Amino acid sequence: MKMSMREAINLTLHEEMARDNRVVIMGEDVASGQGGVYGVTAGLTEKFGVARVIDTPITESAIVGAAGGAALTGLRPVAELMFIDFLGVCLDQLLNQIAKFRYMFGGQARTPLVIRTMIGAGEGTGPQHSQILYSMLAAIPGIKVVTPSNAADAKGLLAEAIRQDDPVVFCEHKALYLSECDVPEGDYVIPFGKARTVVEGTDITLCGLSRMAVLAEQAAAELAAEGISAEVIDPRTLSPLDEESILASVSKTGRLVVVDESNPLCSMASEISGMVAEFGFDYLDAPVQRVTAPHTPVPATPCLEKDYVPSVADIVRAAKKALAY
Amino acid sequence: MDYSLNELTRAYRLMKTIREFEERIRSEYQQGKLPGFIHMYRNQEAIAVGACLDMTNDDYIASTHRGHGHCIAKGCELEGMMLELACKQDGLCNGKGGSMHIADMTKGMLGANAIVGGGPPIAAGAALTAKTLQTGGVSMAFIGDGASDQGTVAEALNLAVVLQLPMIFMYENNFYAEFTRNPKPEGRIAERAGAFGMPSVVVDGSDFFAVHAACREAIERGRNGGGPTAIEAVSARYYGHFEGDPQAYRDEAELRAQREAGDPLPHFLADPRTASLDVKTVAEVDAAIFAELDRTVELALAAADPTPEKLYTDVYVNYEGRAMQ
Ligand SMILES: Cc1ncc(C[n+]2csc(CCOP(=O)(O)OP(=O)(O)O)c2C)c(N)n1
Ligand SMILES: [Mg+2]
Numbered sequence: 001m002k003m004s005m006r007e008a009i010n011l012t013l014h015e016e017m018a019r020d021n022r023v024v025i026m027g028e029d030v031a032s033g034q035g036g037v038y039g040v041t042a043g044l045t046e047k048f049g050v051a052r053v054i055d056t057p058i059t060e061s062a063i064v065g066a067a068g069g070a071a072l073t074g075l076r077p078v079a080e081l082m083f084i085d086f087l088g089v090c091l092d093q094l095l096n097q098i099a100k101f102r103y104m105f106g107g108q109a110r111t112p113l114v115i116r117t118m119i120g121a122g123e124g125t126g127p128q129h130s131q132i133l134y135s136m137l138a139a140i141p142g143i144k145v146v147t148p149s150n151a152a153d154a155k156g157l158l159a160e161a162i163r164q165d166d167p168v169v170f171c172e173h174k175a176l177y178l179s180e181c182d183v184p185e186g187d188y189v190i191p192f193g194k195a196r197t198v199v200e201g202t203d204i205t206l207c208g209l210s211r212m213a214v215l216a217e218q219a220a221a222e223l224a225a226e227g228i229s230a231e232v233i234d235p236r237t238l239s240p241l242d243e244e245s246i247l248a249s250v251s252k253t254g255r256l257v258v259v260d261e262s263n264p265l266c267s268m269a270s271e272i273s274g275m276v277a278e279f280g281f282d283y284l285d286a287p288v289q290r291v292t293a294p295h296t297p298v299p300a301t302p303c304l305e306k307d308y309v310p311s312v313a314d315i316v317r318a319a320k321k322a323l324a325y
Numbered sequence: 326m327d328y329s330l331n332e333l334t335r336a337y338r339l340m341k342t343i344r345e346f347e348e349r350i351r352s353e354y355q356q357g358k359l360p361g362f363i364h365m366y367r368n369q370e371a372i373a374v375g376a377c378l379d380m381t382n383d384d385y386i387a388s389t390h391r392g393h394g395h396c397i398a399k400g401c402e403l404e405g406m407m408l409e410l411a412c413k414q415d416g417l418c419n420g421k422g423g424s425m426h427i428a429d430m431t432k433g434m435l436g437a438n439a440i441v442g443g444g445p446p447i448a449a450g451a452a453l454t455a456k457t458l459q460t461g462g463v464s465m466a467f468i469g470d471g472a473s474d475q476g477t478v479a480e481a482l483n484l485a486v487v488l489q490l491p492m493i494f495m496y497e498n499n500f501y502a503e504f505t506r507n508p509k510p511e512g513r514i515a516e517r518a519g520a521f522g523m524p525s526v527v528v529d530g531s532d533f534f535a536v537h538a539a540c541r542e543a544i545e546r547g548r549n550g551g552g553p554t555a556i557e558a559v560s561a562r563y564y565g566h567f568e569g570d571p572q573a574y575r576d577e578a579e580l581r582a583q584r585e586a587g588d589p590l591p592h593f594l595a596d597p598r599t600a601s602l603d604v605k606t607v608a609e610v611d612a613a614i615f616a617e618l619d620r621t622v623e624l625a626l627a628a629a630d631p632t633p634e635k636l637y638t639d640v641y642v643n644y645e646g647r648a649m650q
Contacts, residue, residue, distance in 0.1 A: 028502075028503065028505070029503045029504050029505055032504060032505050032506075032574065034504065034573075034574075037503075055505055057471070057474035057502075058441050058442065058471045058472060058474050058475055058502055059474050059475055059476060060475075061476050062476070085439075085440070086440065088440065089440065089442070089475070089476075089477070124360050124361045124362075124423075125361070125362065125439075126361060126422070126423050126425055126426055126439060127421070127422070127426060127439075128425070128426065128438075128439035128440050128443075129425075129439055264644065265644075294636060294637065294643070294644070295640065295642070295643060295644045296636060296637065296640050296643070297421075299420070299421045299631075299635075299636060300360075300361060300412055300418075300420065300421055300422055300423030300424075300425070300426060301360070301412035301413075301420035301421060301423065301630065301631055302360045302361075302412065303412070303420075303630040303631060303633075304420070304421070304631055304633070304635060304636045307633055307636050308636060
């Protein structure tokens with residue numbers, strides 16, 4: 001059935017809550033009002049009641065920490081951190097507590113927690129509501145990091161996130177909420193650590209993360225019009241990362257462009273480039289190209305924000321640079 | 326307390342400027358001429374003005390996402406503000422901040438803030454500067470009823486008491502945090518702040534004189550080494566959370582009554598203490614405000630956008646020229 005990513009997430013929350021009554025939703029404005037600023041949790045209160053769809057005060061440390069504690073002791077919370085930028089307010093609970101439980105407690109503890117959060121620029125939300133930050137999270141052992149690029153993946157990955165037993169940060173790019181595609185009906189679960197080949201190709205690999213997978217697909221179409229066959233890979237989960245699929249693609253094409261809306265330093269783009277340089281050196285016919293945001297905060301002004309976010313033209317240019325090497 | 330005509334005129338001018346500034350930007354915003362998100366301050370004007378009237382440029386404020394009124398009350402020029410809201414090059418923050426991050430260091434206005442609860446620790450730091458350098462300055466954090474629950478606020482309260490900082494916690498209880506009714510009874514916020522060990526009061530936030538009297542006392546206490554004060558000013562939010570929020574979650578009759586009862590301007594003009602402020606003066610003030618708004622709106626909408634290279638300014642290293650850009 002065709003639906004938007006926002007609808008797919010909403011549907012999955014409905015399905016998973018119906019499937020398992022240990023699943024509870026908690027966050028700011030998730031229950032009352034319209035189901036959050038973008039309506040992603042709309043209708044859940046009517047269906048499951050305020051005991052399972054919990055409006056919290058504006059206290060991110062307590063939201064994330066309490067969701068972690070509840071997960072540790074038998075609930076399966078889906079907590080909402082409205083924007084990933086608010087990680088700044090509550091990082092200790094995630095970094096030093098939740099991420100450590102399983103290992104630090106010698107394997108006795110599991111923390112089946114999902115933190116849903118919005119990421120990304122392009123919507124004019126300015127420096128404190130537009131960051132990507134998933135790279136920072138992927139650098140922390142003990143947390144899984146997921147970022148879907150379309151409605152179908154959102155459904156399958158969110159179902160898996162809720163059903164598996166470790167803490168997951170589920171990063172939803174706000175500029176994708178309204179993008180539609182066919183979404184499988186019924187039980188649909190995508191295992192973590194499995195990249196999706198969006199487009200098959202032979203000349204160059206474009207590895208796009210989150211919304212950048214969509215742009216990479218558009219870039220591939222432009223390149224195709226010029227007779228260049230680009231393969232597009234969407235890793236979908238950043239931790240665990242499907243290194244094998246990326247390497248397999250590069251072994252076929254010999255060239256790689258990584259497209260990541262992160263700031264460049266210590267980004268997923270850097271991680272993937274480094275991984276390919278180390279393990280795929282023999283396959284490479286050109287240096288790996290990184291297409292990222294610049295090393296700056298996200299400006300409020302739309303005219304600069306447009307330049308901040310990587311574009312299809314940036315990807316095409318990077319691909320041609322690799323091909324001309 | 327006696328008020329000079331000069332003081333009364335200034336208080337009126339500032340409240341009326343805030344009111345008309347916002348009505349004007351609201352209308353421009355609705356026509357799609359201003360980018361981003363804006364949050365209206367209507368019916369809270371007496372709080373900002375009562376709070377800042379006795380301050381100089383050596384006193385500091387840390388504002389919130391609902392910050393236009395705080396800026397104007399602290400003395401920011403309309404031109405620089407209008408340019409910033411339009412995200413133009415010559416705006417107070419060169420368009421990089423916009424409505425939610427507007428700041429003016431020359432006026433001691435330490436920034437609007439898109440992180441709820443982000444301001445109070447920063448205001449505490451500014452109070453520490455004033456205390457350490459013995460400038461005689463005070464520092465004020467504006468804090469919403471929703472923000473009052475944030476851990477950063479509790480930590481700043483405690484720090485201000487421990488360090489006996491010249492600081493004022495200016496709570497604005499407008500009954501709502503986004504789409505959720507504040508469940509705390511009136512006075513609870515002041516009570517909590519008081520429990521940290523500082524004087525705290527509750528005032529009618531639509532009554533300029535009540536707010537001003539409380540702030541004058543708090544500012545004097547701060548200037549005289551008496552430590553921090555908390556003030557809870559109560560005045561219901563007039564418009565939706567952000568412009569475009571139809572606030573369907575509010576009871577219509579209650580909202581209508583709150584809107585009327587909470588308007589600070591008729592309260593002010595009907596108060597016997599403003600008897601010396603005659604109709605003619607009021608009309609002149611109004612005319613000057615409207616003229617300035619016409620001028621600044623026209624100027625801001627016609628002004629230049631930041632040029633593309635501005636994306637890379639005000640960073641200490643920009644990595645320009647690397648492959649990723
Ligand atoms: C850390 C953080 N959490 C959540 C938000 C989203 N948010 C923006 S404004 C707001 C409500 C704030 O309510 P209140 O403090 O009462 O201020 P008001 O909007 O009423 O002025 C929320 C939850 C945010 N910007 N920052
Ligand atoms: Mg409020």
